[in-house]
Amino acid sequence: MTDRFHFDPAEVAVADVVPKGRPLHVEVGFGKDIRLLREAAARPDEDFVGVEISRKKALSFCRKVARAGLRNVRACQSDVRRVLEGLPAGSVASFTILFPDPWPKRRHWKNRWIQPVTAALLFRALVPGGTVTTATDHEGYRDQIRTCLLGAGFELLHEGGEVPQADRTLFTERFERLRAPVTYFRWRKGEPPASAQASAGRPGAGTAEAAGPTRPPS
Ligand SMILES: C[S@@+](CC[C@H](N)C(=O)[O-])C[C@H]1O[C@@H](n2cnc3c(N)ncnc32)[C@H](O)[C@@H]1O
Numbered sequence: 001m002t003d004r005f006h007f008d009p010a011e012v013a014v015a016d017v018v019p020k021g022r023p024l025h026v027e028v029g030f031g032k033d034i035r036l037l038r039e040a041a042a043r044p045d046e047d048f049v050g051v052e053i054s055r056k057k058a059l060s061f062c063r064k065v066a067r068a069g070l071r072n073v074r075a076c077q078s079d080v081r082r083v084l085e086g087l088p089a090g091s092v093a094s095f096t097i098l099f100p101d102p103w104p105k106r107r108h109w110k111n112r113w114i115q116p117v118t119a120a121l122l123f124r125a126l127v128p129g130g131t132v133t134t135a136t137d138h139e140g141y142r143d144q145i146r147t148c149l150l151g152a153g154f155e156l157l158h159e160g161g162e163v164p165q166a167d168r169t170l171f172t173e174r175f176e177r178l179r180a181p182v183t184y185f186r187w188r189k190g191e192p193p194a195s196a197q198a199s200a201g202r203p204g205a206g207t208a209e210a211a212g213p214t215r216p217p218s
Contacts, residue, residue: 102138
């Protein structure tokens with residue numbers, strides 16, 4: 001399904017749905033949250049794409065975009081791993097990834113989508129100096145994210161336990177209610193280390209937990 005609010009990356013490339021020459025910001029796994037709507041409304045001269053694997057959540061988001069009358073934000077219902085493979089190098093100003101599913105059981109770790117290969121794809125898609133913002137409540141996934149992003153060449157700008165107002169989401173509130181500590185990271189694209197380039201194609205490289213398939217199921 002492809003329309004003004006929503007597109008399928010199998011039918012249309014991300015690069016073809018956003019105007020050229022404006023900063024593009026991508027949020028992955030927005031769920032039921034509307035942080036992306038707030039950001040798009042506040043920055044009408046920039047473009048925003050939300051990638052969400054759940055069709056129901058993506059369609060619900062599209063209805064909110066339509067009601068808000070925003071023209072600079074779209075939902076892409078897809079597995080982010082497919083989208084990352086199709087993004088042109090140096091095309092994205094920022095990625096925001098708030099509370100990606102941590103898959104706590106060891107046998108499910110392979111389902112975590114932040115792996116060495118996807119970290120390298122995030123790096124490749126960003127403009128020089130582009131940023132990645134991540135948050136998680138899960139210590140194991142926190143360590144995996146740190147290892148993968150450092151391995152891909154990202155520079156750590158910030159690590160802390162507070163989520164700034166602009167990045168607060170429904171899951172931020174959920175973890176606050178549960179008094180569960182969270183880790184909030186900000187990263188910047190630096191120069192890729194030679195080792196990251198050499199290992200980018202090897203699933204499981206760079207982290208003990210990052211074993212298993214790194215491509216989306218077909
Ligand atoms: C724990 S929720 C967090 C939602 C929101 N970011 C928040 O903080 O309130 C994770 C979201 O990521 C989505 N998701 C999981 N795997 C994904 C993938 N491979 N590609 C895109 N979205 C994914 C899920 O459907 C879910 O909506």
